[in-house]
Amino acid sequence: MAIVPTSNHRRMLARAVLSLATGSAVVSCGSAPPPVEASAVSAAGEVRIAPDSPKWRSLQVETVQPSTERTIATLPAQAVPDEDHTVRVSSPVTGRIESLDVHAGDHVHAGQPLAHLRSADAVQATSDLAKARAAWMASRAALTRMTDLYEHKVSAARDLEQAKSDEAQARAEYERTQARTHQLGLGATSVSDVYVLRAPVDGVVVERTANPGAEVRSDNGQALFAISALDAVWIAVSVPQRDLALVHRGARLRFRTDAAPDRTFEARISFVSDALDPASRTATARAVVANPGGALRVQATGEAQLLVTEQGDAVTVPTRALVTHGTGTVVFVEASPGRFVRRAVTVRDDDGVTATISAGLAAGERIVTTGSLLLAAEADRAP
Numbered sequence: 001m002a003i004v005p006t007s008n009h010r011r012m013l014a015r016a017v018l019s020l021a022t023g024s025a026v027v028s029c030g031s032a033p034p035p036v037e038a039s040a041v042s043a044a045g046e047v048r049i050a051p052d053s054p055k056w057r058s059l060q061v062e063t064v065q066p067s068t069e070r071t072i073a074t075l076p077a078q079a080v081p082d083e084d085h086t087v088r089v090s091s092p093v094t095g096r097i098e099s100l101d102v103h104a105g106d107h108v109h110a111g112q113p114l115a116h117l118r119s120a121d122a123v124q125a126t127s128d129l130a131k132a133r134a135a136w137m138a139s140r141a142a143l144t145r146m147t148d149l150y151e152h153k154v155s156a157a158r159d160l161e162q163a164k165s166d167e168a169q170a171r172a173e174y175e176r177t178q179a180r181t182h183q184l185g186l187g188a189t190s191v192s193d194v195y196v197l198r199a200p201v202d203g204v205v206v207e208r209t210a211n212p213g214a215e216v217r218s219d220n221g222q223a224l225f226a227i228s229a230l231d232a233v234w235i236a237v238s239v240p241q242r243d244l245a246l247v248h249r250g251a252r253l254r255f256r257t258d259a260a261p262d263r264t265f266e267a268r269i270s271f272v273s274d275a276l277d278p279a280s281r282t283a284t285a286r287a288v289v290a291n292p293g294g295a296l297r298v299q300a301t302g303e304a305q306l307l308v309t310e311q312g313d314a315v316t317v318p319t320r321a322l323v324t325h326g327t328g329t330v331v332f333v334e335a336s337p338g339r340f341v342r343r344a345v346t347v348r349d350d351d352g353v354t355a356t357i358s359a360g361l362a363a364g365e366r367i368v369t370t371g372s373l374l375l376a377a378e379a380d381r382a383p
Contacts, residue, residue, distance in 0.1 A: 045342035047332070047378045060370035061334050062321075066363040067314040067356050069307045071349050073246050077237040077255055077304035079296050081206050081228035082288060088223035091216045092184055093195050095119030102225070104208045108199040114225055115197045115210055121218065122186060122195040129181050130191055132174040139163075139170035203227040206298055230294050235267060237285040237304045246306055247272055247285050255289065256353075257302030265289045265296060305351060314348065315362065319355045321369040322347065323376045332375045334366040342379050 049056050095117040102114050146163035149155035185198055207226035216222060235255050239247050249272060255265040267287035276283050287304075289296065322329050322345075329347050332340040345360030361367070368375055 045379050046335075047340045047342075047375050049338050049340070049375075051338055055371075055374060056338070058371045058374060059368055061366050062318070062369045064315045064317055064357075064361050064363055064365045064367060067312075067316045069252075069309060070314075070356060071305045071351060072308050073243050073306040074351065075237050075239060075243065075304050075306070077235050077253075077302055079255070079257070079289070079298055079300045079302075080234045080236050081226070081230070081298050082232050082234050085203070085232065086206070086226060086228040087201050087203070089114065089197065089200065089225040089227065090218075090221055090223050091117065091195075091197055092218050093117065093119040093121035093125075094218045095121065095195060095216060097210055097212055097214045097216060098194075100208075100210060100212055102199075102205050102208070104205050106205045107203075108205060108227060109202050110199055112199045113196050114199055114205075117195045117197060117216070118193050119195045120193065122184070123191060123193045125177070125181050125184055126186055126191045129174075129177040132170070132177040136167070136170040136174040139167040143167040197224070199225075199227055201227060201229070203229045204294075206230075228298070230298065231291055232288055233291050233296055233298060235265070235287045235289050235304060237269075237287070238280065238282040239272070239285050240282055241276065243306075244283055247283075252307040253287055254305045254307060255287075255302055256305075257296070257300045259297050259300035259302070260295050263295055265291075312358075313362070314356050314358050316354050316356055317361070317367060318369045319350055319353055321367055321372055322350075322355055323372050325376065330376075331361065332368040332372050332379075333361075334368065340368060340375055342376075 049059065096119075098116045098118050100115050102108055102112070108114070143163040143166070146155055146160050150157065150160045185196065186192075204227065205225055206228045208224070209222070210216075210224035216224065235253070237247075237253070247269060249269055251269045253267060253269060255267070256263075267289045269285050269287045271284075271286040273284045317331065321331050323331065325342070325344070328344050330342050330344050333343050335341045343360055345357045347355050348358040349356040
């Protein structure tokens, strides 16, 4: 016999179904969604980093730039003083160095004392000047008297001509001794054995061979000081025989040195020697580099890269963006915000700072330049 549900049964059944449905909804709404990991590998070589992850803050992404130049050779080089703006100072008198007024590295101005000497040549020059001046003054007075006597018919014309000749000779001797003392830089006020050796130009004392008490001569050309204007310096490049065909006047170079690790200096070659050094079998190339503020120190050694204009699809990236993967090299390309894809590239040149990529990247793409090793570790976790 079939049981027909009454209206009460139907109401109770409806309440039970509604209660079950409500309970299921409550359970569904009250459960938190599964947590999103800060980083996750969604496919082979693909890494996702959440924007609120600490790992995100350790990443730096940069845009790939087209390569406009290429390094064809890297050669040893050294910064040296510009000889066109360097003066080597020697003593024009023979004597003994009594004291030194400057040291290597000092900035000096034209006319500034470099050293004090005791010199018999200084005594001779100032004494000759004093005697010549006295003789000239006496001959002038004699000429004045003789002229007056001649005008009063007291002396003969021959005596007047002799007085004029004596005055002219005395004046010439005075002018000669005066020029000599001016050439030596001596004062014309008194006779003295002190000679002050002065800087002829503004610059920096890059070399000093003078020592207190040393005897110096005026006839051997010994340089006591070297003064150079360091707002421009030479880059002297040693060029092996195999690279001589690449080096010519006008070629571009870039110089880097550990003495200025955050700077690069660019110039064009202005000189290439015609002969090789017999000992090293290298030629010397030279370029003038602007050096405002003296950031580049003379005698600093480094590397000079010879550059040529680049044509093609090659791009440049920071070397730190490259990661070794197996036997190849990869970078991590930003496919979308927070999503990075590992991609193999072909490296043509790498100078330790900038790498030239010949295949695998295009200008305008964005890659990870800082934190690429972190992404490599995450990508290696892929199943």
